[in-house]
Amino acid sequence: LSIFLALSLFACQDVVRPAIPEQIIPEAKMADLLVExxxxxxxxxxxxxxxxxxxxxxxxxxxxxxxxxxxxxxxNTAYYAAQIDPYMRILQQVETKLSVVKKSLDSLALIDAEQQKKDKESFLDSAKTNVLNQKIIPAISQ
Structure with a gap:
């Protein structure tokens, strides 16, 4: 019983939260920083x-x-991580901004894929035209 009581007393410790940094980064700037x-x-x-x-x-x-x-x-990271509400707001901003970046990159990838498809079709059309010209021009010359 005395061992259990001693362990209970030692288990109760104060949780030390990080102090506010001297140069605190505003939440919006911290979100931008974390996104990057x-x-x-x-x-x-x-x-x-x-x-x-x-x-x-x-x-x-x-x-x-x-x-x-x-x-x-x-x-600042340690400070905000210890502050649940501000940290959740920051992470929500980060998630939103990363989602916008992802949509933008997905759009660019789609545009690139469409351009590659057009380039390939153009190349194939050009190749077909060259093959036809090589067959037709010698036949006309003879």
Whole structure:
């Protein structure tokens, strides 16, 4: 019984939440930053070798664009993650913005596929015309 009581007392601990960062990033800016971070992580997972060979540091580009540093980003991420309501609002914005980006990319992919189809049809028509011309012109010349 005394062991159970001792464990119960030690199990009750204070949860320390991160303090508000000195340079807090507004929710809207944090959402934009996270959108670009997620896109960067996706790019890194698809083209990591290309990025490394090109010397591209996506995080550094992101920090420079938003005029922050890695510590400020980490502090703000920890702060917002501990604040449920603001964090949920930020994540909702991120989800909405990523959905818009996805729709845009899907539209571009569809346009590209249609253009490739037209190019292929044009090439095939051109090839058929060339073959016909090669057969008809010599026959007319004779």
């Amino acid at each position: 971070a997620y896109i960067g992580n996706a790019a890194r997972s698809n083209n990591n070798r290309v990025l490394r060979m090109g010397g591209v540091q996506l995080d550094s580009i992101l920090y420079a664009k938003y005029e922050i540093d890695s510590l400020q980003f980490a502090q």
